[in-house]
Amino acid sequence: MNIKKHIPNLITLLNLFCGCIALVFVSKDQFEMAFFFVCLGIFLDFFDGFFARLFKVSGPLGLQLDSLADMVTSGVVPGFVMFKMMSSSSAAMSEGYLQFFPYLGFIITLGSCFRLAKFNIDTRQTDSFIGLPTPANALFILSLRLVLDYYSADSLMVFEILTEKWVLLVVTLLSAYILNAEIPLFSLKIKKFSFKDNALQIIFLLLSLMLLVFFQYLGIPLLIIFYVLLSVVTNKWLKK
Structure with missing residues (x-):
């Protein structure tokens, strides 16, 4: 029995397990x-x-498991978080059609599902991404809820906006759109140990570290947002 070939799939299942635990906490x-x-x-x-890749055991089973695990961790969880945020915003509107409003938060889950299915058959996304990856989108949505917890006491504007x-509906729709938009995003992988070849990635990572240190969850x-905008600007500059 070749144990090595099962290690990547076991790690993928642990990702799924983390997503299930996250749902309980939400x-x-x-x-x-x-x-x-x-x-x-x-x-x-x-x-x-x-x-x-290390054990040379990549295969179709691992690809499908990976997407199914991501569907929970990076698809269902952010949709559930947005559902919770919308439920709080609509707490005083429990009658009529508005009682169903929070369920629109799961549009994020639908967009994530479509994104993951499309990724599996898109041969253009081997070294970079087209559309925002589901993990990045999940972090974006969850961080908004944490911003509300940690910053709303100091800023009425933050509380009113979030x-x-x-x-929240606009954020949900934009989230589902940007997941599937035909927007090439530069890869963060550093393949060569050369500043010239990786200047964009290195500068972005340094700025990212500064944002996280100074702004914490808000960062x-x-x-x-900066990653998406920088990718758009870079793409236009390369076309010239």
Whole structure:
């Protein structure tokens, strides 16, 4: 029995396990713990592919398992978090059609599902991404809820923005769109030990570290927005 060939799939299943735990914490409104387990799942998601390549055991089973695990950790969890945020914003609107409003948060889950299915058959995304990867989108959505917890006491504007149901709906729709948009995003992989060949990646990583140090949870959504905008600007500059 070749144990090595099962290690990547075991790591993928641990990613799925983290996603399931995160869902339990979201249901209990313990969003910081949910964020931790999503981060752990994303960390494991990186290493399942690493070990699959290391042991030369990549295959269609691992590809399908990876997407199914990501569907929970980076698809269902952020949709559930947005559902929770919308439920809080619509607490005083329990009658009529608005009682169903929070369920629109699961549009994020639908967009994530479509994104993952498309990724599996898209041969253009071997070295870079087209559309925002689901893990990055999950971190974006969960970090918004943590921003609400940690910054709303100091800023009424933050509280009003992140508890306004129509703002949350716009964020949800933009999230589902950017996941599947035909926007090439530069790869963060460093393949050659040369500053010239990796200047964009190195500069981005240094700026990312500064954002996280100075802004903490708020730095995460700012970082992801910056990543998308920088990719758009870079693509236009390369076309000239």
